[in-house]
Amino acid sequence: MLKNWALMGVACGPKGKIHITDMDRIEKSNLSRQFLFRNSDINEFKSATAARAAQAMNKEMNITPYQEKVGPETEALFGDDFYDKLSGVCTALDNVEARLYVDQRCLFYHLPMLESGTLGTKGNTQVVIPHVTENYGATRDPPEKSIPVCTLKNFPNMIQHTLQWARDWFEGEFKQSAEDVNSYLSNPNYAATLSGQQNTKAETVMNIRKTLVDERPVSFEDCVVWARLQFEKLFNNQIRQLLFNFPEDQVTSTGAKFWSGSKRCPKPLIFNLEDKCDDANMRNHFDFIVSAANLRAQMFGIKGRNDERYFVEVLQNVIVPDFTPQDGVKIASTDAEAKDDTNAGTSGEMMESEVEAILEGLPKPGELAGFKLNPIEFDKDLDDHMLFVTACSNLRALNYSIPTEDTHRSRAIAGR
Secondary structure, eight states: OHHHHHHHTTTOSTTOOEEEEOOOBOOGGGGGGOSSOOGGGTTSBHHHHHHHHHHHHOTTOOEEEEOOOOSGGGTTTSSHHHHHTOSOEEEOOSSHHHHHHHHHHHHHTTOOEEEEEEETTEEEEEEEOTTTSOOGGGOOOOOOOOOOHHHHHTOOOSHHHHHHHHHHHHIIIIIIHHHHHHHHHHOTTHHHHHTTOTTTHHHHHHHHHIIIIITOOSSHHHHHHHHHHHHHIIIIIHHHHHHHHSOTTOBOTTSOBSSOTTOOOOOOOOOOTTOOOTTTOOOHHHHHHHHHHHHHHHHHTOOOOOOHHHHHHHHHTOOOOOOOOOTTOOOOOSHHHHHHHHHHTTGGGSOHHHHHHHHHHSOOGGGGTTOOOOOOOOOTTSHHHHHHHHHHHHHHHHHTTOOOOOHHHHHHHHTO
C-alpha cells in the first residue's frame, strides 16, 4: 500500500501526512513477502524502514513512523487529537482482537477504514464507511472446525491431518520442551509451580529429564542419531504398536471391519535414505533426518551441517534398538477416549513420590549456571522449518497411504 501511495503522490501536498505504526522488527522471513525490505534491513523497525523506502520512491511524501501498538494502553498517544487529524485508516493487522479495536475507533471517530488480511495464499479487503457500509465487527466468520484429537493421534485420512500433527510435534519437541527446561533452570520454586499442573506435571518433569539428561546432545552427531531414532519411533514403532492393538482384520462389536471408512489401515515405514515419494517427489526420509537434526542442534546451541556424505557416514553407525509391541498399551479408538487420555495426562499413572524423585534426580540449576536452551517458534516462512514439517507430514501420510504434498503446497496449508 505504501508503494502505491508513493507512486500515486498521496500525502505529498502541504497538508498531506501519513502516520504508520508497527512495533515489530524485520526478520529474514519477512523479505519473501515485502517490496520495501532488504537484507540490510533485518532487525530494523518495520515502520521506520517502510517509511524510508516509500520516501526513496517519492521524496515529497510526508510520513511519520511509530513503533507503538495501537490499543487501549496507547490511547494517550493515539487519542482524540490524533484521530481528529486523520481522514481515513488503512490496516494490515495480524489478529482479530486488534482489528476489532481499530474498527471501533474508526466508528467512534467517523473515519472510513480499509481493512485487509491474508490467510494462507488467500487475501481479502473490506471497505468500511461508518453508517453506510457494514463495519468489520458486525459479522464474524464461523469458527473453523477443529480436527478430532483421535484423528490426529491415530487415524488421519487427509494431508491436513498429517500437517497439523507435524506442526504439533514441532511445537512440542523444539519449543515446549526447551521452554520447560528453561523454566526449571530459572525458577528456584519450580516444584511449587508444578503443583498447580496436576494433569501434566508428570509428563512435564519426564520431558525435562529426557531433554536435559537422557537425550541431551553434546555434538551434532548426537543430534543426527537422535533424529534417526525419532524416525524409527514415529513412523515404525508406533505404527506397529497401533496394528498390534488393532490388527488389520479386526472387527467391531457389530461385526464391521475396524479399518474401514475414514480409518485407513497404516503400514510401518522402513528407513531408506534414498527413498523418494511419488506424489511430491521428495526425499522425505533424508529431509526428516537433516531438518530434525539441525533444529535439535539449534535448540542446544550446536552448529549444524547439511552435507549428505556426513549424514550417510553417521547413519551407517547408528544402532536402532529392536522393538516389540507390548500388551497393555492403551490407544484411543474414539475421540471421547482420546480426550479422556489428554485430560488425564500421565500424572494419574505416577505416584507423587515418583514425580518428586524425578525432580530430585535432575541436575541442580546451580550446576548448569548460564545454560539455556533456544526455544524454536514455528514460522512457515522459514525454509528449514517447512522442510521438517513437510517431511514429517509426508512420512505420516505414507504410513496411512495419503497422497503427499511438496513444500510449497504444504506451506500454504500449514499457514492457515
